[in-house]
Amino acid sequence: MLTELKSYKDERNNIINYEGNIISNMKITFIGSNNTLNVHKNTKLKNSTFTFDCDNGTCTLGDNSFNGMVRVGQDCIVTIGDGVTFTGWTYISTAEGSKVEIGDDCMFASNIEIRSDDAHPFFDVDTGRRLNPTQDIIIGNHVWIAAKAVILNGGSIGDGSILGYGSILKKKIPNNCVAVGLPARVVKKNIAWERPHLNLVKPYYKPNSSTIIKSAYWNLTDESEPTLRPISMPFNKRLYNAFKSLLKGKIS
16 A cells, blocks of 8 residues: 555556655555556645555546545546545545546535445346446536535536535436435526635625626526426326336336
């Protein structure tokens, strides 16, 4: 295990590409071979852990400030873009060739978990079919993830959206919307958010958008996004669709 972030290569072709100042209080573990950790020279890391359990994994951090743990599995890719901030600890896990991609200018609060895998497999007893396959997670640009949120395999978030406090996401949500709940669902669309803190950035009252500088992410929610439709769909229609899906599953 390495305890410092610096340029590195070992006999199993595990590589760290980093040209910045040496950063201490790190835990970087290469268990397999042919793994790569790419870190921008201006990246700020605080008590972070990177574990490459298997082979052929890649983790790339842009010009951001990361605080947390990344676990990279077999043939997996983790990418965190530029300008991403982490208030507190975030855990990212990948396995079985999956990827987690986080875009630019995202804002993460504390105690967040992002998992493309469930760590352990479970199966259908009759068919032996795997029931919890790993799936990619894609988080767009300028996305705000509130504290204690969890993004599970298959969850994706469009540009400019917000995932609320303590929410659990396991599906795709579109751009410029707010999703909350267990499981998370879209409750508001056509929204935009900005970084200025209410107490730390003047003016200390921000009643409308004239008090802030707008980013490039002020867009209407894409109405063609299918994940929006169930929110406004009548209950009887949702029940009918659920029944059809159930029958289809039994037939197949």
